[in-house]
Amino acid sequence: MLLNETAEQIRSMEIRGAGRIARAAAAALKDHAETFEGSDIRSFRHFMGEAACTLLATRPTAVSLPNAVRFVMKAMEGAGNVPEAQAAIRRAADSFLLSSKHAIEWIGEIGARHISDGDVVLTHCNSEAALACILTAHRQGKDLEVFATEVRPRNQGILTIRALNDAGVKTNYIVDSAVRSFINDVDLVVTGADAVTVNGAVVNKIGTSQIALAAHEARTTMLVAAETYKFAPRSILGERIEIEERQTDEVLDPAVAATLPHVRVRNPAFDVTPARYVDEIVTEMGAIPPTMAYIIIRDHLGWGIEEFHKNFEFNERMQE
Template sequence: MRLGGPQSFLLSPSTSATSEVGVLMSQRSSEVDAVVREFHEALARSSDMAVAVAAIQALTTVIKNSSAQTMMGLEKELKDAAASLQNCNPTAISLKAGCELFLRYTTRTSAIEANTFAAAKKRLIERGQHFAETSKRARATIAELGERFVRKGSTVLVHGHSRVAIAILRKAAAAGKQFSVIVTEGRPDETGLTMARVLEEMRVPTTVILDCAVAYAMERVDLVLVGAEAVVESGGVINKLGTYQIAIAAKEHNVPVYVAAESYKFARLFPLNQRDLPLERKQLDFGPLLPASVAIDNPSRDYTPPQYITLLFTDLGVLTAAAVSDELIQLYV
């Protein structure tokens, strides 16, 4: 999913554009409701719909329904809509990355060359639809690439409920490969149990362990396969809490760690430690035996530095962690 060059199709401010901005301001409330509604409806239509792809579809609808008469007005509508979507979940990194990449892809590439605004708008809609379709196909592309690394007789350790990791394992099973999976289960979201049910339906031999038993089980693991909420500029990944400790245990046992992630999850972030992550915590109830004065800290995600990642399976190809920064430059510049 490579993007175009750095040029921007923007018109100089004019009287009509200024007055148009005023009209758009008065319509903002209804437009915000519309884009957020379209976003949630897209997620509701399919349980496999990625958050970023739903956002891309909603933003494309904004272009279709826009009453703007200039590129300046349309770009403002898109930016306001993207901000509204991000406000739905301010800590969702993949949502923010998807919105930013969509805006870059549609409104700031040299491919938008037209003599009239109507023609430019039509081209924007086409590019938005193409972006959404390419994003949807990303998972299938990654499955084709990642399946090759699942060998017959191997034991795969997975963590969390990753749709793209499932696609890889499903592809490997469909190819007739016999392999087994160890699934980690941690509180409070039960994603491990969800993953185990999916694998059972695929008839893949599956064992569930507590996530605190990872180091104990690692000596019988051949590869670790995880998804990612975001791939950051260093080539490290932000993912479900526990990914970091799994990667450390895997490195100690010389077990490769593979990360499966769509390119719309590439984020312009450079965390140096766990405190640099957007704050997101989940409720956790230990019951009445826990003293009321004891604090509970349950972050939902952690950061795994690039030195613990063997390869990344993406729709841009199989990448080393060191190659991620180059791909980010090509995506955003």
């Protein structure tokens, strides 16, 4: 698939979910590298740098995207010629795709250990990682019941209940605003994440923070399932994660909106859940408290503060 096609599919949410977005970006960079015609390494770096910028501009909130792009692009840093750089990008992209697949499997195994036989679990949005925890527990023979939210305005909950239904999991489908009405019937909340900041705050689909607050009030455990490449390195520097605000026609028909000149429709796609409302974050490296987010960023992703200076210089060279 052409890189611009992938970028448009990510932008339009035809490709959705932080993990799927990251894998699509890595695969697109790999394919794009093979289309370069020429032998000048500086031109190739510029060619790939433009491609990276195109992908990064599609969805501002999911940090899995820049983490995947950085992982693939950094691989060519030491290449001396175009074939070496292309080979490095191929290896890095293949490595990312494989590790991403295994990450979901490991998260499912680890997360399932937190789910007991007879538990009632609530989940929100359509998260591969959160579903892996639930479905792994189900495959282990645990008797589960799930509450799944509608996830307005794009109704991603439909994807979730189909996956649960196909697996034979007893599921209740509820509107987002009904969460507090059912939270006392729930033993465990499991959601995914689009980003995790250095202080353990979780950026996820809009409505997650309200669910976490209701769970906190009800003393219901709140688990977040997230691959380590969803941790946000730039939050070390105090940089805030941009919350994407999508088109208003997802919420209100334009014909109706035209009759309401004094009404402004707001459609943020994500919200931020403070770390104090999250009990554990389940990653492929293990289940950690939110306070350990910095350790993941520094030791596993390799982003200390000094790394940002090196990365800035590398990005400058790519754009030369």
